[in-house]
Each structure stands twice: as structure tokens, then as C-alpha cells.
Amino acid sequence: xxxxxxxxxxxxxxxxxxxxxxxxxxxxxxxxxxxxxxxxxxxxxxxxxxxxxxxxxxxxxxxxxxxxxxxxxxxxxxxxxxxxxxxxxxxxxxxxxxxxxxxxxxxxxxxxxxxxxxxxxxxxxxxxxxxxxxxxxxxxxxxxxxxxxxxxxxxxxxxxxxxxxxxxxxxxxxxxxxxxxxxxxxxxxxxxxxxxxxxxxxxxxxxxxxxxxxxxxxxxxxxxxxxxxxxxxxxxxxxxxxxxxxxxxxxxxxxxxxxxxxxxxxxxxxxxxxxxxxxxxxxxxxxxxxxxxxxxxxxxxxxxxxxxxxxxxxx
Amino acid sequence: xxxxxxxxxxxxxxxxxxxxxxxxxxxxxxxxxxxxxxxxxxxxxxxxxxxxxxxxxxxxxxxxxxxxxxxxxxxxxxxxxxxxxxxxxxxxxxxxxxxxxxxxxxxxxxxxxxxxxxxxxxxxxxxxxxxxxxxxxxxxxxxxxxxxxxxxxxxxxxxxxxxxxxxxxxxxxxxxxxxxxxxxxxxxxxxxxxxxxxxxxxxxxxxxxxxxxxxxxxxxxxxxxxxxxxxxxxxxxxxxxxxxxxxxxxxxxxxxxxxxxxxxxxxxxxxxxxxxxxxxxxxxxxxxxxxxxxxx
Numbered sequence: 001x002x003x004x005x006x007x008x009x010x011x012x013x014x015x016x017x018x019x020x021x022x023x024x025x026x027x028x029x030x031x032x033x034x035x036x037x038x039x040x041x042x043x044x045x046x047x048x049x050x051x052x053x054x055x056x057x058x059x060x061x062x063x064x065x066x067x068x069x070x071x072x073x074x075x076x077x078x079x080x081x082x083x084x085x086x087x088x089x090x091x092x093x094x095x096x097x098x099x100x101x102x103x104x105x106x107x108x109x110x111x112x113x114x115x116x117x118x119x120x121x122x123x124x125x126x127x128x129x130x131x132x133x134x135x136x137x138x139x140x141x142x143x144x145x146x147x148x149x150x151x152x153x154x155x156x157x158x159x160x161x162x163x164x165x166x167x168x169x170x171x172x173x174x175x176x177x178x179x180x181x182x183x184x185x186x187x188x189x190x191x192x193x194x195x196x197x198x199x200x201x202x203x204x205x206x207x208x209x210x211x212x213x214x215x216x217x218x219x220x221x222x223x224x225x226x227x228x229x230x231x232x233x234x235x236x237x238x239x240x241x242x243x244x245x246x247x248x249x250x251x252x253x254x255x256x257x258x259x260x261x262x263x264x265x266x267x268x269x270x271x272x273x274x275x276x277x278x279x280x281x282x283x284x285x286x287x288x289x290x291x292x293x294x295x296x297x298x299x300x301x302x303x304x305x306x307x308x309x310x311x312x313x314x315x
Numbered sequence: 316x317x318x319x320x321x322x323x324x325x326x327x328x329x330x331x332x333x334x335x336x337x338x339x340x341x342x343x344x345x346x347x348x349x350x351x352x353x354x355x356x357x358x359x360x361x362x363x364x365x366x367x368x369x370x371x372x373x374x375x376x377x378x379x380x381x382x383x384x385x386x387x388x389x390x391x392x393x394x395x396x397x398x399x400x401x402x403x404x405x406x407x408x409x410x411x412x413x414x415x416x417x418x419x420x421x422x423x424x425x426x427x428x429x430x431x432x433x434x435x436x437x438x439x440x441x442x443x444x445x446x447x448x449x450x451x452x453x454x455x456x457x458x459x460x461x462x463x464x465x466x467x468x469x470x471x472x473x474x475x476x477x478x479x480x481x482x483x484x485x486x487x488x489x490x491x492x493x494x495x496x497x498x499x500x501x502x503x504x505x506x507x508x509x510x511x512x513x514x515x516x517x518x519x520x521x522x523x524x525x526x527x528x529x530x531x532x533x534x535x536x537x538x539x540x541x542x543x544x545x546x547x548x549x550x551x552x553x554x555x556x557x558x559x560x561x562x563x564x565x566x567x568x569x570x571x572x573x574x575x576x577x578x579x580x581x582x583x584x585x586x587x588x589x590x591x592x593x594x595x596x597x598x599x600x601x602x603x604x605x606x607x608x609x610x611x
Contacts, residue, residue, distance in 0.1 A: 025435075031513045032434025039425035039444070039488065042481025047447055050458035057457060064461070111351070114344050121345075127597055128352045134593055134600070135359070137542045139560040140582035143567060144362045147575070154361055186355065190604050197605035246451055249544045253564065272453055277549060282457050289453040296451050 051293075058287035064280050075287035086288070088263040089271040092177060096267065097244045100184040105236055108188040112195035113225075126193065133189035141183070142253035146170055149179040170254055173264035180250050180265060191236045198232030199225070230311045238303055245296055248273070268292060366580040373575055389584070392577030396565060398554045400581060403562035407541060410472050410558060414540040415533045417479030418487055422532065423525070425482045426491030427517045431503060441492075447485045460549060474550040475540070487532045490603070494528035495521060531603040534596045538589050559585045 033040070058075055060068035079086050111129060115122050135141055148154045151168030159166045169175045202225065210220050248269040251259065259266025259274070272292070276285035357379075365373050366388055368381040393400045428434070429441050463474040482488060502524075503516045511519075522529070547558045557565070563585055566578050593600065 029434040032428050032432040032437060035424050035428035035432055035513070035517070036434075036440065037424075038421040038480060039428075039482035040440070042421070042478060042483050043440075043443065043447070045462075046459060046478055046481060046483055047450070047455055050455035050462070051450075053458040054454055054456075064464075111348075114348065117344070119341070119344060119348070125348050125352065126601065127593075128356065130597075130601060131359075131593060132355055134538065135586055135589055137539075138586060138589065139542075139544050139563045140362075140585045143563060143578065143582050144358055146567075147579075148358055154358070193601055193604045242449065242451070246453075252544070253567065256568070269453060273545075276457060276460075282461075286457050289451070289456065292451050293454045296449065300449060 054286040060283045062283040089266045089268045093268040100181045101240045104185045108191035116199045130189035133187040136187040142250045146254045173261045176264045227312045234311045366583045388576030388580040392581040395577045403559045407558040411540040413476040414479045415536045418536045421482035422487040426488045430492045430495035
């Protein structure tokens with residue numbers, strides 16, 4: 001009897017401790033979680049949930065109208081063995097990334113270096129160069145671009161003044177992707193601004209010391225400016241590469257949603273859109289989306305792992 | 316005017332030659348930069364002038380000055396589709412403004428939690444939030460579409476607007492966290508002493524002190540939603556619901572091939588709100604990019 005009452009009293013005291021712990025945990029943590037609530041709902045319901053379910057859907061033949069049926073790895077097998085359009089879209093996207101990102105960053109860095117030498121009118125130049133980045137994502141600019149590089153477009157009219165008869169750049173598979181690369185380079189303004197901010201962080205006394213030691217301008221660039229700027233280069237390269245992988249609107253507008261001529265502007269995202277919302281092959285499109293996720297994740301991981309060999313952080 | 320200062324020193328031979336070199340360098344740089352600016356802005360100016368040209372002149376002139384000015388293309392384009400562009404502009408404005416409100420509210424709440432309120436798991440959730448920045452949207456696209464479809468939200472603005480009230484744009488949370496961390500903690504500690512609740516600290520102290528960052532987030536949200544093409548393309552099928560970007564795209568598909576003047580005029584108008592924001596908030600935008608490295 002006594003043993004029993006003792007045990008119940010330990011249980012109830014245990015419960016009291018538990019309750020106290022809970023109420024302390026509640027008062028300590030509730031405010032934070034209440035503020036976080038909208039984001040938390042969005043994160044679980046619109047990000048984590050969908051990521052998991054699109055992973056599941058990628059193993060089904062989901063078509064939006066009938067319930068998804070499990071088909072194992074068939075989607076992935078089809079992607080890699082029996083889908084020339086997938087291969088084409090990968091090739092187009094990689095080509096675009098490999099050429100547009102370095103060229104864009106080179107322009108951005110070049111102009112930033114020029115502007116950073118205490119140029120008069122810096123705010124004006126900076127604003128003018130930034131404007132295309134701000135407008136560039138718009139459908140209107142893609143429409144303009146389509147006209148510029150059309151057979152009777154502005155580029156060819158200018159070339160005609162020099163007696164050159166240009167092709168229809170956008171309907172020629174040899175050049176069509178290059179018009180999109182040029183459009184991307186045209187928007188070098190925002191990485192340029194980030195470079196300018198980075199250049200301003202470099203302490204001036206390093207240059208003064210170097211010039212006292214008789215270092216030449218080019219030596220100072222290679223030995224001081226560039227190494228100290230590598231964190232910014234790294235940052236810009238990652239952001240711009242991910243953006244390039246996700247690029248959609250210009251290719252859609254310029255090719256009228258087809259990715260033609262001969263799939264030469266079939267960006268990966270455009271192909272995914274066609275599969276999902278043109279043919280309603282949602283299962284296959286989910287597999288494409290997951291492959292894109294893996295691609296971007298692999299690229300990011302690779303960049304971070306190799307960064308320690310070329311990115312200099314302050315010691 | 317500081318550049319005048321060196322003239323006060325005695326000019327020796329070598330100083331004169333470096334001064335001359337500097338001057339040449341500066342002339343060449345300016346020439347390069349001006350040439351580059353013209354090259355970059357030429358397409359935009361050409362678009363503007365093409366929209367005022369008589370139709371037969373659009374494809375025969377590289378000059379920027381139309382032989383005669385006319386607003387015809389604007390009237391033609393405005394009513395060039397089954398539904399007039401006033402509907403598209405109204406839709407775009409409503410969507411963009413609701414998105415701004417949603418982003419400011421939801422992102423600042425989350426940012427306040429991350430920057431100020433202590434709770435278990437804060438670091439973990441913050442890391443999760445940073446990871447969503449890298450996430451390609453395609454991977455959540457289809458389940459989200461299925462979800463919104465089952466809610467009956469297709470052909471409404473809800474799929475475009477509602478997620479903003481759940482702070483899905485991690486960029487702005489990150490931006491605001493950075494800013495909030497710069498606000499002296501003494502302020503909220505003093506308020507705590509006076510018995511202020513977290514909510515009052517957020518609402519009465521944090522937000523009023525954060526006008527610059529809120530403005531930056533508002534301007535970027537407006538521009539990004541205004542420009543957005545993908546989400547409206549998927550969720551809005553009825554022409555009455557179209558945004559300006561969808562209207563333009565339909566224009567290129569249907570009448571656009573014959574009425575370039577109208578298409579260009581509407582393209583110009585679609586850029587006007589962004590351009591106005593650029594003129595008004597240029598410094599804010601440039602600082603926003605420089606400090607956080609936002610993509611555009």
C-alpha cells in the first residue's frame with residue numbers, strides 16, 4: 001500500500017516536473033515560433049512537402065487527371081537512354097551556362113575596374129549599365145531581342161550599312177543560342193555593382209605599399225586586386241550560374257515556346273515546361289526537375305569544395 | 316574639385332608627364348564607357364522610337380528619330396486583343412501590390428524571429444531557410460500546381476499572391492535579417508525592461524527603424540512580380556485574368572506578326588513602371604544589390 005502510494009506520488013511529481021518543463025519550454029520558445037509561423041507553414045507546405053512529393057511523382061506516370069501509378073525508375077531510364085530532346089536540352093543549357101556566365105562576369109569585372117579608378121560620373125555610368133539588368137527579365141525585352149536579331153531586324157539593318165548581309169540570327173540554329181547569350185551578357189550590370197562594392201573593400205594602403213616597392217600596375221592587379229576579389233568572383237559565379245540554369249522567359253518568347261530552330265534554344269526549363277504543361281507528363285517532368293536539383297546541388301557542392309584552392313579569405 | 320589639388324605642388328618634368336598620361340587615360344576610359352553605354356542603350360532607345368513611328372518606317376530606319384511622331388500604335392496596341400490592356404495593367408498592379416504587402420509582412424516576421432527572438436532550433440531553421448535560396452523552383456512546381464488546382468485556385472490570382480504571405484522569398488528574409496542585426500540591441504533590451512512584448516518591439520521599434528530595408532524589399536518585390544512570366548503562364552488561362560506580360564506574349568502570338576507598332580508600344584508601356592522605380596529608387600536598388608548580392 002505504502003509502496004503503491006509512493007510510486008503514484010513519484011509519478012505525479014514526475015508529471016509536475018514534466019509540466020513545468022513544458023510550460024518553461026513554451027514560454028521560452030513560443031514567441032519565436034509564433035513569429036516564424038507563416039514562414040514555417042510555407043516552408044513545410046510549399047517547399048519541403050512538394051520536394052518530397054515531386055520525388056515520389058518522379059517514379060510514377062502521373063498525368064494530372066488519373067491517380068499516379070508507380071513505374072519504378074522508368075522515367076529516369078527513359079531520360080538517359082531514350083530521349084534525344086532531353087540530351088539536346090542538357091547540351092543547350094550547359095552551352096549557355098559555360099559561355100554566358102564567364103563572359104558576363106568578364107564584362108562586369110572589366111567595367112567595374114575601369115569605373116573604380118575614380119572616374120568622374122561614376123554614379124551615372126553605374127546607373128546606365130545597371131538599367132539593362134533591371135529590365136532584362138521582362139517579356140518586352142525578349143520581344144525586342146527577337147526583333148533585333150530577326151532577318152529584317154535592327155542588327156542586319158546596321159550591318160547592311162557596311163555592305164554585310166546578315167542571316168536571320170534567331171531562326172538559324174547556328175546563331176540562335178548566341179542571341180540569348182548576348183542578351184544575358186547585356187545584363188552584366190548587377191554583378192558589376194557587386195564587383196564595385198568588392199573593389200571598394202580592398203585597402204588602399206596595399207597598393208601604396210606595392211607601388212613604393214616598384215610594382216607595376218598589371219602586377220598589382222594579379223597579385224593584389226584579383227586575389228582579394230576572389231570571394232566576390234566566387235559569389236557572383238555561383239549566383240549567375242544558378243540563374244543561368246533556371247533561365248526560361250527569353251528562350252520561351254524568342255522561340256515561341258518551342259525551343260526551335262532544331263531544339264537549339266530548348267533550355268532545360270523550357271523542356272520541363274513542355275513536358276509538364278504541354279503534354280501533362282507530370283511524372284516525367286518531376287524526374288526532370290529532380291535531375292535539375294541534383295545538377296544544381298552537385299555544381300554548388302563542387303564549387304564550395306574547390307573554392308578553398310582559389311578563393312582567398314582574410315587570414 | 317579635389318583633382319585640382321595636385322596643381323598646387325611644383326610641377327617637375329616627370330610629374331607633368333604622369334599628369335599627361337593620367338589625362339589621356341581618363342579620356343580614353345571615358346570614350347570607352349560612353350561608347351559602351353550607347354551600344355547598350357541603343358536597343359532600348361530604338362524600341363522607344365519605333366513605338367512612335369509610322370508603321371511603314373519601323374523596319375527601314377536605324378536612326379533614333381522618327382520622321383513624324385504618332386501615338387497611333389499606342390491606341391492600336393491598347394485595344395489590340397480581345398481584352399484591352401487596361402485590364403492587364405490593372406491585374407498586374409493588383410497582383411504586384413498584394414505580393415509587396417505579403418512579402419513585407421511575412422518576411423519581416425520571420426526575419427525578426429531569426430534576428431532577435433531566442434528559441435530552440437533557430438539555427439537549424441535559419442540554415443533551412445538559406446538552403447531554399449539555392450533551390451530551383453522547378454522541383455516544387457508540380458506538387459504546388461496540383462495543390463493549388465485541388466483548392467480550385469486555377470484562374471485566380473491566389474497561387475501568385477498567397478505564397479508571399481507565407482514568406483516563400485527567402486532572399487528578403489535574409490536581407491532583413493542582415494539589416495535587423497545592425498540595429499542596436501540596447502533598444503529592444505530597454506523596451507523589454509519596460510515590459511514591452513516581443514510583438515510591440517517588432518511593431519513599434521523594429522519596423523519603424525527598418526524603413527530602408529522594407530523599401531528595398533518592396534521595390535524588388537514589385538519589379539520581380541511585375542516581370543514574372545512563368546507563374547502567370549501556368550496559373551492564368553482566362554484572358555480576363557492575364558497580366559501585362561501574358562498580354563504581350565499573346566500579342567506576339569496573334570496580331571503581333573502584323574502589328575509591330577502596337578506590340579512595341581505595349582512593350583514600352585510594360586517597362587514604364589520598372590523604369591519609374593529605377594528613376595525614383597536607383598540608390599536603394601544599387602545598395603540593395605551591393606550589400607546582399609541579389610541576382611538582378
